[in-house]
Amino acid sequence: MADLSVFCRRRDKFFSDLGDYAAIIPAAQLVTHHADCDYPFRQNSDFWYLTGFDEPNAVALFLPYRPIGERYILFVLPKESGAEVWNGFRWGTKGVLSNFDVDIAHPLNELPKRLSHYLEGAEGIAFRIGKHSHLEPLILRTWSEHLQKLPRSGLAPLSMIAPCPILHNMRLRKDDFEIDRIRLASKISAEAHELARDYACPGMNERTLQAAIEKYFLDKGARGPAYGSIVASGDNACVLHYVSNNSIMKNGDLVLIDAGCSLDDYYNGDITRTFPVNGQFSGEQKALYEIVLESQLAAIKSVRPGSNAEDVHLTALKYLIDGLIDIGLLVGEVDSIIEQQSYSHLYMHRTGHWLGLDVHDVGAYRLGDYHLNLEPGMVLTVEPGIYISDRLPVSEGQPEIGERWKGIGIRIEDDVLVSKEGVEVLSERAAKKVIDMED
Ligand code: GLY
Ligand code: MN
Ligand code: MN
Helix, strand or coil, rough: CCCHHHHHHHHHHHHHHHHHHHEECCCCCEEEEEEEEEECCCCHHHHHHHCCCCCCCCEECCCCCCCCCCCCCECCCCHHHHHHHHHHCCCCCHHHHHHHHCEEEEEEHHHHHHHHHHHHHCCCCCCCCCCCCHHHHHHHHHHHHHHHHHHHHHCCCEHHHHHHHHHHHHHCCCCCHHHHHHHHHHHHHHHHHHHHHHCCCCEEEHHHHHHHHHHHHEEEEEEEEECCEEEHHHHHHHHHCCCCCCEEEECCCEEEEECCCCCCHHHHHCEEEEEECCCCHHHHHHHHHHHHHHHHHHHHHHHCCCCCCHHHHHHHHHHHHHHHHHHHHHCCHHHHHHHHHCCCCCCCCCCCCCCCCCCCCCCEEEECEEEEEEECCCEEEECEEEEEECCCCCCCCCCCCCCCCCCCCEEEEEEEECCCEEEEECCCCCCCCHHCCCC
16 A cells, blocks of 8 residues: 555645635546456546545545534545455545544435535536546535525525646645656556567567567556557557557568556556568668658757756657658758648657656646746656658648658657656667667
């Protein structure tokens, strides 16, 4: 079990940011895969961040305006031997009380009768409408009943706000504990990429390589892959979310692997490497790889406090476009190519995203026209790429692409921490120099 003081610190900050609002944060529910089988349980990251409680269906109440000893309430599935025989251990209310620092624990089925009482004294309710359809009717009905009584009681929660801005501002800025966990997830993920490069060979199915990577994650104590691992050889690499991973890797192909592990407490790595299956780049593959690598290194260098995610993206774009002009795959001036997005048949995604408890982690990138400054403690990915196929038409005014370039997809992705000094690459154990990618 994780160190409880971590969650306690977060709740203290959350309470102070909530003012006199009551926050209602639900756990995730199990999702049916088919028939009687569920997907493996994945906790709601907001709920996990505040509670460290890893069971489905629970509901957490945060009530900063209530007396001490009545502020942090968990409603949980009760102990039930029949259900536990089929689906495993539950803490139940007593277990939660003695192990999770809650003020009060109730069985989940008592939420409808108790919610109204706990909302008494709240100035408003912080609950995310539109995401928790199983709870929404109960919460709206209870709120409405409070409003009905307003003429007599004189007090009721008057407004509903989304808790996301408060919580996601907190989650965007990682403390030392979180940074250590992401560092570990990135390290295990990077080691799996190193292993994959040694293991791959022509004639191997992409799935065999996927199995080796994911076995490494599990052997190292991770929960498993953080997202559907992408093992995409040849032209498959030009499909950005290719996850079928069921082609034979051919002599002469590159293979793009986008894979990262998720730890037991849900911190994630997210790394992409691309290398020649037979250990030798062709001339075209090497030319494109060097462009992507130069772009990625420049983009990583642009990560520092005071910069922003848009600067990082624009830096990557400039280097990519410069390189593509040099080899004749784009024509024109860099700035006008950017302005008209006439690179978009070759590079169609952004250069990165926040990384944390979610792989595409929460937190704003911009507030209207203002791009949020990078600050020490923020973690993001830097992942430029080039993808050459016939799937998209060539942008207006740009040259047709020779056959020799087609079917090449390259992405290089690292996990980076904004530090006081500038930037730390958390996934640096995964090699990426040309010399290291060849035998
Ligand atoms: N693996 C998903 C991404 O790179 O964003
Ligand atoms: Mn990513
Ligand atoms: Mn990725």
